Amino acid sequence: MLYWLQDVLRDYLGALNVLRYIPFRLIAAVVTGLSITWVLYPWFIKVLQLKQIGQTIREDGPQSHLSKAGTPTMGGTLMMIAVLVSIALWADLTNVYVLLTSFIVAGYATLGFIDDRMKLMRGGAKGIRGKTKLFWQFVISLSAFGFFFYVIAPDVGFETKLYFPFLRADRFYLELPTWLYVVFASVVVTGYSNAVNLTDGLDGLAILPTISASAVYLVLAYVAGATLAGFSISKYLLIPSIEGIGELSIIAGALIGAGFGFLWYNSYPASIFMGDVGSLSLGGALGCFAVFTKNELLSLIICGIFVLEVVSVVTQTVSFKLTGKRVFRMAPIHHHYELKGLSEPKIITRFWIVSVLLGLIALASLKLR
Secondary structure, eight states, X not given: OHHHHHHHHTTTOGGGGGGGOHHHHHHHHHHHHHHHHHHHHHHHHHHHHHTTOBOOOOTTSOGGGGGGTTXXXXXXHHHHHHXXXXXXXXXXXXXXXXXXXXXXXXXXXXXXXXXXXXXXXHTSSOOXXXXXHHXXXXXXXXXXXXXXXXXXXXXXXOOOEEEOTTSOTTTXXXXXXXXXXXXXXXXXXXXXXXXXXXXXTSTTTTHHHHHHHXXXXXXXXXXXXXXXXXXXXXXXXXXXXXXXXXXXXXXXXXXXXXXXXXXXXXXXXXXXXXXXXXXXHHHHHHHHHHHHTTOTTTHHHHTHHHHHHHXXXXXXXXXXXXXXXXXXXXXXXXXXXXXXXXOHHHHHHHHHHHHHHHHHHHHHTTTXX
16 A cells, blocks of 8 residues: 555655565565554454454373463454554555465464364364365465466566476476466465464464564575665576566565564463464465465475474374374374473474574575585
8 A cells, every 4th residue: 555655655755665675575574563562462362362262172182282272262363453554654555475375364264263163162172074175265366367377478588397306397297287386385385384373372472483484485485576776686696587576575574573562472382372263374374475476386395394294294204004003102293202201491402403594494495406
């Protein structure tokens, strides 16, 4: 909205020219997202408490979690409002990457909100059936990517190539048929949405790796679309050049700001949980970042913590079905470490450290080609 305003009024108010620059607007998005969540969460927590919107704890989970029952949940609602408000204020709302990412994030947030409400209404831990939820996640992402790749991508020159981390983009890539890439992109977004959901099991465990990954994607989006004084950063770094993708860094900035505001109240011991409305939409955003910045394979490193959580669940399930034995004491893997005797804060902090290190490794790929 403000980006449009500067385009209309910059001939009359020269100071508005600063809104043309992505770095200024992404910083403003970080501050806006942080301000909304940091200021409003105390009020939001009280509202949830008055309405008795509290977390239901799984009976088959770690017994130490039973004390968390009743902690306000669905905190991701305010976080997503903060993100979408920041996008509306500071991003170019005519940019296709901004619109499609916002659509998927809003769609997943709505699905998560319905799931959380059903759990509360039923008074248990069961909301939308897993297969039904997966179906609607896939429908939302498939419709967005189908529209993009068959209607918009041919005009903007967006490619259906997969690029390999640490290898030159102009030499090493795998080009997929459009239909296959649409399905693949939908799987990526749906996969990361569920991966964040699985990771959201300890206080603050999911949000910091999300912030860390968003910071990496912020850099990747900016360098893939930035041209400084006629100099293309992407060509220098030998990565795909994507016109207009820099606007995606503003969404990443909004997510970082809102995420830190949420973490202020979600850190151990948590005063509020994000719920599916938060975890599904956050994962959807990370998946969009991976696809639109052409870092689908590098995302396995960027989002390594989330990948590890999914792998632990899949490994546990397959092993039990084939052999009747469990590889971990409990899955996802953070519960395994809990049952081994590690304290919750120690597990959380170590996962945070690993997520930051993985982000730095991913950024190193910009020069190691």
